[in-house]
Amino acid sequence: MCGIVGYTGPREAGPILMEGLRRLEYRGYDSAGIALVDDQGDLFVEKRAGKLSNLATAIAERTPHAAVGLAHTRWATHGRPSDVNAHPQVDCTGRITVIHNGIIENFQELRDGLEARGHRLLSETDTEAIAHLIEEAYDGDIAEAARKTLQQLEGAYALAVMHRDENDRLVGARKDVPLVVGLGEGESFLASDVAAILAHTRRVIFLEEGDVADLRPEGVTITDVQGRPVERVPETIEWTVEAAEKGGYDTFMLKEIHEQPLALRQSITGRITRAGRIEVPELEPVWGAVRTATRVELVACGTASYAAMIGAAAIQSVTGLPARVTVGSEFRYDPPPLDEHTLVIAVTQSGETADTIAPTRLARERGCPIIAVTNTVGSAITREADAVLFLQAGPEMAVAASKTFVTQVTTLVILAAGLAKLRGTLSSGDESQLVEALRALPAGAERALELNEHVAAGLARRYVNSRGFMFVGRGPTYPAALEGALKLKEISYVHAEGYPAGELKHGPISLLDAEYPLVAVATRSPTYDKLISNVMEGRARDARVIAVGTEGDDGLGRIADDVCWVPDTHELLSPVLSIIPLQLFAYHVALERGTDVDQPRNLAKSVTVE
Numbered sequence: 001m002c003g004i005v006g007y008t009g010p011r012e013a014g015p016i017l018m019e020g021l022r023r024l025e026y027r028g029y030d031s032a033g034i035a036l037v038d039d040q041g042d043l044f045v046e047k048r049a050g051k052l053s054n055l056a057t058a059i060a061e062r063t064p065h066a067a068v069g070l071a072h073t074r075w076a077t078h079g080r081p082s083d084v085n086a087h088p089q090v091d092c093t094g095r096i097t098v099i100h101n102g103i104i105e106n107f108q109e110l111r112d113g114l115e116a117r118g119h120r121l122l123s124e125t126d127t128e129a130i131a132h133l134i135e136e137a138y139d140g141d142i143a144e145a146a147r148k149t150l151q152q153l154e155g156a157y158a159l160a161v162m163h164r165d166e167n168d169r170l171v172g173a174r175k176d177v178p179l180v181v182g183l184g185e186g187e188s189f190l191a192s193d194v195a196a197i198l199a200h201t202r203r204v205i206f207l208e209e210g211d212v213a214d215l216r217p218e219g220v221t222i223t224d225v226q227g228r229p230v231e232r233v234p235e236t237i238e239w240t241v242e243a244a245e246k247g248g249y250d251t252f253m254l255k256e257i258h259e260q261p262l263a264l265r266q267s268i269t270g271r272i273t274r275a276g277r278i279e280v281p282e283l284e285p286v287w288g289a290v291r292t293a294t295r296v297e298l299v300a301c302g303t304a305s306y307a308a309m310i311g312a313a314a315i316q317s318v319t320g321l322p323a324r325v326t327v328g329s330e331f332r333y334d335p336p337p338l339d340e341h342t343l344v345i346a347v348t349q350s351g352e353t354a355d356t357i358a359p360t361r362l363a364r365e366r367g368c369p370i371i372a373v374t375n376t377v378g379s380a381i382t383r384e385a386d387a388v389l390f391l392q393a394g395p396e397m398a399v400a401a402s403k404t405f406v407t408q409v410t411t412l413v414i415l416a417a418g419l420a421k422l423r424g425t426l427s428s429g430d431e432s433q434l435v436e437a438l439r440a441l442p443a444g445a446e447r448a449l450e451l452n453e454h455v456a457a458g459l460a461r462r463y464v465n466s467r468g469f470m471f472v473g474r475g476p477t478y479p480a481a482l483e484g485a486l487k488l489k490e491i492s493y494v495h496a497e498g499y500p501a502g503e504l505k506h507g508p509i510s511l512l513d514a515e516y517p518l519v520a521v522a523t524r525s526p527t528y529d530k531l532i533s534n535v536m537e538g539r540a541r542d543a544r545v546i547a548v549g550t551e552g553d554d555g556l557g558r559i560a561d562d563v564c565w566v567p568d569t570h571e572l573l574s575p576v577l578s579i580i581p582l583q584l585f586a587y588h589v590a591l592e593r594g595t596d597v598d599q600p601r602n603l604a605k606s607v608t609v610e
């Protein structure tokens with residue numbers, strides 16, 4: 001996720017803003033920029049792709065004296081990382097600057113309209129459209145112009161806006177993306193998170209949905225988008241800077257687990273039309289190839305390979321095309337038959353995994369059309385692919401994937417629907433069902449997160465000394481079992497296996513006893529009854545049973561020793577919700593065992609060697 005810092009007050013804004021950006025570096029970024037209104041009322045803007053030091057070098061010795069300014073670290077979602085795409089974005093008159101975190105869903109429509117009305121847009125970003133819209137709405141009051149503009153935006157945003165001619169004033173606004181106001185003595189701050197401003201003030205207001213904040217040195221007024229005043233009570237933050245970087249959570253992983261509803265919202269944003277249809281415009285370069293494809297091969301590693309399994313099942317079920325997953329390191333030396341009718345889908349959070357990139361390159365050499373599903377704009381995999389779908393999950397800092405798994409599953413299910421629509425195999429009834437489930441998914445994830453206490457205080461402590469864990473599922477719940485087992489292994493160093501439940505009796509059942517529990521992903525599915533029979537076989541060997549079940553399934557409560565209930569959803573999307581208690585379980589077992597959750601031993605976030 002990008003970072004925002006803003007300042008208005010009696011001190012030099014430049015150094016305060018640059019220091020704020022440094023505090024936000026931990027969030028990950030690919031470019032940075034700053035805008036200052038100097039003592040003469042001139043606007044100074046500088047932006048640089050790459051590290052913050054590039055920006056610092058560019059403005060060294062020539063940072064103007066200024067008492068108001070905005071600065072930003074960008075993590076690209078629209079348009080590659082470059083100087084011109086970095087924020088702040090500026091309007092045609094060179095008076096209005098905007099920085100933005102999030103995604104504007106209707107940006108294309110807005111940009112087209114602006115261009116038709118004679119505006120010249122220089123970048124590829126959604127953000128630039130906002131600067132030009134504010135320009136059209138401006139009539140001497142930047143807060144009023146911002147409010148008018150917000151009413152035209154669809155999507156998620158935290159925004160900071162500044163006008164050259166109102167040189168003690170900043171405007172901030174939020175919808176679905178966090179933004180915080182800092183209250184100093186005769187100075188005011190704006191930031192995407194408190195880490196950026198904690199060195200200056202601990203009195204803050206966390207803006208709420210739809211809030212527009214009007215900041216001046218002497219104070220802040222907050223209204224809704226219609227301009228009606230709203231009351232927000234300032235809080236005093238006790239966090240250390242380190243805790244603030246983690247949003248008040250103890251670790252990045254816990255923060256990222258809790259960011260999943262927002263990540264899902266961002267992932268789905270722009271892919272469902274107002275009329276409730278699924279739309280994947282990113283597929284345009286491969287339209288022809290999708291229509292003539294005869295097979296689909298997915299390639300991925302680790303967590304991404306489990307998400308890809310769900311993707312393959314989704315693609316197979318909605319397109320009727322055979323689809324399967326091969327882990328990158330196997331695909332590379334023993335590839336399946338590949339030709340121009342084999343659609344290859346590479347799934348990789350980082351976009352840099354060598355074991356995924358090499359087979360993708362091989363497939364490209366054999367003439368296969370390639371689609372990449374990644375979280376990282378500008379990553380290596382995007383250069384190998386004909387079409388790219390971004391997860392839009394924001395950067396993930398913890399080594400163990402959480403929010404990128406759920407957004408991979410969601411994006412792959414959306415991709416499956418997009419392929420099926422191109423091939424004419426998705427009925428409008430099925431599409432509507434999927435859309436309804438996708439729309440409900442972020443709220444479902446919020447509900448599943450309420451299990452945190454139950455898992456921490458109950459399950460993790462009760463089971464931490466187990467000899468190992470057998471995770472089982474069937475059909476769509478099997479990849480969730482694999483991912484649940486992987487999470488536990490990765491961060492707690494406890495042995496865990498993921499198995500298709502029907503295979504238990506063919507070997508692994510011999511491991512089970514009172515010290516070796518079964519973890520059953522038993523959400524609603526066509527093979528639910530079969531899975532329950534397999535669980536009963538485990539129980540008969542004294543294994544304790546921890547289950548993840550669908551709310552309302554009373555029968556499961558009678559079979560399992562402990563159940564984590566998650567909301568019902570579309571079968572293809574069920575792993576998005578069922579994985580949440582399993583992530584929490586892995587997390588709290590790891591805490592009980594005292595491991596380094598964010599940086600587990602022997603692992604790296606991105607493995608760029610073979």
Ligand code: G6P
Nearest residue numbers: 301302303304348349350353604
């Ligand atoms: C490494 C990480 C795993 C990750 C895998 C694939 O092994 O430790 O957590 O799942 O790479 O990463 P990718 O970036 O390609 O999704």
